[in-house]
Amino acid sequence: MSxxxxxxxxxxxxxxxxxxxxxxxxxxxxxxxxxxxxxxxxVDFHIPILDVQSPTVLSPNRVLxxxxxxxxxxxxxxxxxxxxxxxxxxxxxxxxxxxxxxSPDLFISLAVDPxxxxxxxxxxxxxxxxxxPLLDTTSNYSPPFQLHLVGHGYMDIPPELQNIxxxxxxxxxxxxxxxxxxxxxxxxxxxxxxxxxxxSQASSTxxxxxENNVRALTWxxxxxxxLLRKGEV
Amino acid sequence: MSDVSSAQKxxxxxxxxxxxxxxxxxxxxxxxxxSLWVFYExxxxxxxxxxxxxxxxxxPSANPxxxxxxxxxHKNVVVASTFGAHFDxxxxxxxxxQRIMLKEPGNLQVYAPTPFLYNFQEVVERYGxxxxxxxxxxxxxxxxxxxxxxxxxxxVILGTCEIExxxxxSHSAYILLISLFCPTVCDIGTRSSLLHxxxxxxHISSRSFVLFTTPTM
Numbered sequence: 001m002s003x004x005x006x007x008x009x010x011x012x013x014x015x016x017x018x019x020x021x022x023x024x025x026x027x028x029x030x031x032x033x034x035x036x037x038x039x040x041x042x043v044d045f046h047i048p049i050l051d052v053q054s055p056t057v058l059s060p061n062r063v064l065x066x067x068x069x070x071x072x073x074x075x076x077x078x079x080x081x082x083x084x085x086x087x088x089x090x091x092x093x094x095x096x097x098x099x100x101x102x103s104p105d106l107f108i109s110l111a112v113d114p115x116x117x118x119x120x121x122x123x124x125x126x127x128x129x130x131x132x133p134l135l136d137t138t139s140n141y142s143p144p145f146q147l148h149l150v151g152h153g154y155m156d157i158p159p160e161l162q163n164i165x166x167x168x169x170x171x172x173x174x175x176x177x178x179x180x181x182x183x184x185x186x187x188x189x190x191x192x193x194x195x196x197x198x199x200s201q202a203s204s205t206x207x208x209x210x211e212n213n214v215r216a217l218t219w220x221x222x223x224x225x226x227l228l229r230k231g232e233v
Numbered sequence: 234m235s236d237v238s239s240a241q242k243x244x245x246x247x248x249x250x251x252x253x254x255x256x257x258x259x260x261x262x263x264x265x266x267x268s269l270w271v272f273y274e275x276x277x278x279x280x281x282x283x284x285x286x287x288x289x290x291x292x293p294s295a296n297p298x299x300x301x302x303x304x305x306x307h308k309n310v311v312v313a314s315t316f317g318a319h320f321d322x323x324x325x326x327x328x329x330x331q332r333i334m335l336k337e338p339g340n341l342q343v344y345a346p347t348p349f350l351y352n353f354q355e356v357v358e359r360y361g362x363x364x365x366x367x368x369x370x371x372x373x374x375x376x377x378x379x380x381x382x383x384x385x386x387x388x389v390i391l392g393t394c395e396i397e398x399x400x401x402x403s404h405s406a407y408i409l410l411i412s413l414f415c416p417t418v419c420d421i422g423t424r425s426s427l428l429h430x431x432x433x434x435x436h437i438s439s440r441s442f443v444l445f446t447t448p449t450m
Contacts, residue, residue: 048325050360172352173321207322 015045017200052211054181065118065143068183068214070205073153073169078189080149084158084165087147091131092160118144119163131163150179180212187217305339307388313344314392315370320349321356323392328362330390342386344370 026039071078091114114121118141119131133144149155150168157165168179180186188205190197197203209216312327314320323345330341347367348354357363368376377386 046326046329048322048329050321050325050328050356050362170351173356174352176351177356204322 013199014202015043018043047207047210049207050211052177052181052213054213055178056181058182058184062184063142064184065145066148066183067146067185067187067217068148068150068180069187069189070150070180070208071203073149073151073155077191079191080155080189082192083147083187083189084161087161087164088158091164092129116142118142130160133163148179148183150176177212180208180214183212183214185217186214190218305334308339309342309386309388310334310339311342311344311373311386311389312392313370313373313389315346316392316394317346318350319392319394320345320353323390324349324353324357324362326390326392328360331363341365342368344368344373345392346370 022038022041022043025033025036028034069078069080069083073080075081114131115134118134120134121129122132123129134141136143145164147161147165148168149157149165150171152170155167155169157167168176171179186205186209188197188203190203206216208214310330312323312330314323324343327341327343334341341363342365343363345367349357373389377389
C-alpha cells in the first residue's frame with residue numbers, strides 16, 4: 001500500500017532546518033547577526049529511543065482492529081475533524097465535508113460490509129441506524145474496529161461515533177505503553193493546513209511509534225508533495 | 234616537431250566533433266556535473282551517514298557501532314531541563330549517556346523538575362534510565378560556578394520545548410540562540426528565566442552545551 005510510510009526518517013529534517021536558518025542568519029544584512037558566527041554552530045541530530053518492552057504479544061494473523069491517534073487533543077495540531085467526517089461517511093454514508101473531498105479516504109467503506117469490521121447494523125427508527133459490536137459467537141468473528149484517541153485535554157466525539165472511537169484521557173506512562181502495545185496502527189493525523197511536521201519539525205508521535213514498535217500510517221502523498229513544495233526533492 | 238599550445242590542442246580535439254556532437258557532449262557534461270552536486274548533497278546531508286548511538290533492536294547486529302573506539306571527551310555531563318514535560322525524551326538521552334559512560338570513568342547528573350508527571354518515575358526505575366538523584370534545576374547555576382559535587386561540569390545538555398520562551402518562531406532553541414549570541418537583536422523579555430540564566434552561565438564560563446529540542450506533542 002502506497003499510503004504506508006514507516007520509521008519517521010524525516011526527523012532529520014529538524015537538523016537541516018536549523019542549518020538553513022543559521023546559514024540564513026550568517027548572510028543577514030544586519031552585521032550584528034552576520035558577524036555572530038551562526039554558521040559555526042554545529043547542528044547534529046540524535047533520536048533518543050526508549051526501547052519499551054511490550055507486555056502484549058500480538059498475533060501476526062490478526063486483523064486490523066485497533067488504530068490510535070496519539071498526542072494532545074488539539075484540533076489545530078491534528079486533523080480530527082477530517083477523520084471523524086470520513087469515518088462517519090464510511091459508517092453511515094453521510095456526505096463527506098467538501099473541504100475533505102480531495103484527501104484520500106482513510107477508511108474503506110464500513111457501510112457496505114459492517115460485519116467484516118466487527119459490527120452489525122441496528123435500525124433505530126427506519127431512517128437512522130447505528131452500529132453495534134458483534135458478539136464473539138461465530139467462527140469467523142472479527143474483533144470490532146476501534147479508533148483510540150490517546151492524549152490529554154478536551155475532545156468532543158460525535159455521538160454517532162461513540163461506539164467506535166474510544167477516548168483515553170490522561171493515562172500514566174505505564175498505562176500508555178500497555179495500550180500502545182495493543183495497537184495495530186498509529187495515525188499521526190497531522191493537520192492538513194501545515195506541513196511543518198513533514199519538513200521542519202519532529203513529532204513525538206513518530207518517536208512513540210518507534211518506541212512501541214507500532215507502525216505509522218501516514219499519507220505519503222502529503223509527505224512527498226510537502227517536500228516538493230519546499231524544493232527538498 | 235613544433236610545439237602545440239594547450240589551447241590549440243583543445244581546439245584541435247574539439248574540431249573532431251560535429252556541432253551536434255559537441256552540443257550532446259556539453260549537455261552530458263552538465264548532467265555529469267549536476268549529478269556530482271546531487272551526490273555531494275546526499276552525502277553531506279544524509280541522516281545516517283555518520284556514526285549514531287542507537288538503542289535496542291535498531292542496532293545492526295552485523296556491524297555494531299564500536300563505542301569503545303570513541304574517545305570520551307566529557308567527563309562530567311549534565312542533562313538538564315526547566316520544562317515540566319518531555320522528560321520521556323531527555324531521560325532517554327540520559328539513559329544512552331549512562332550506558333556509554335560506563336565504558337570510562339565519568340559522571341552523569343540530571344537536573345529537572347520533579348516529580349515527573351504521569352508517573353514516569355516508574356518507567357525510570359523499571360528501565361534503569363537514570364540511577365542517580367534528580368536534582369533541582371535551580372541548583373545547576375551554582376554547581377556550574379562552584380564545580381559541582383563531582384568535579385567540573387564540562388557538558389550540559391538542555392532539553393527544551395518548542396513553546397518554551399518562544400515569541401513567534403516554532404523552534405525555541407533557535408530563538409534562545411539568537412537571544413544568547415545577539416542580545417541586542419532579540420529581546421524576548423524572558424532574559425531572567427532560569428533557562429536563559431543557564432545559557433548565559435554556560436556561555437560566560439565557556440562550557441560546552443547542547444540545546445536539545447524535543448519533538449512536539
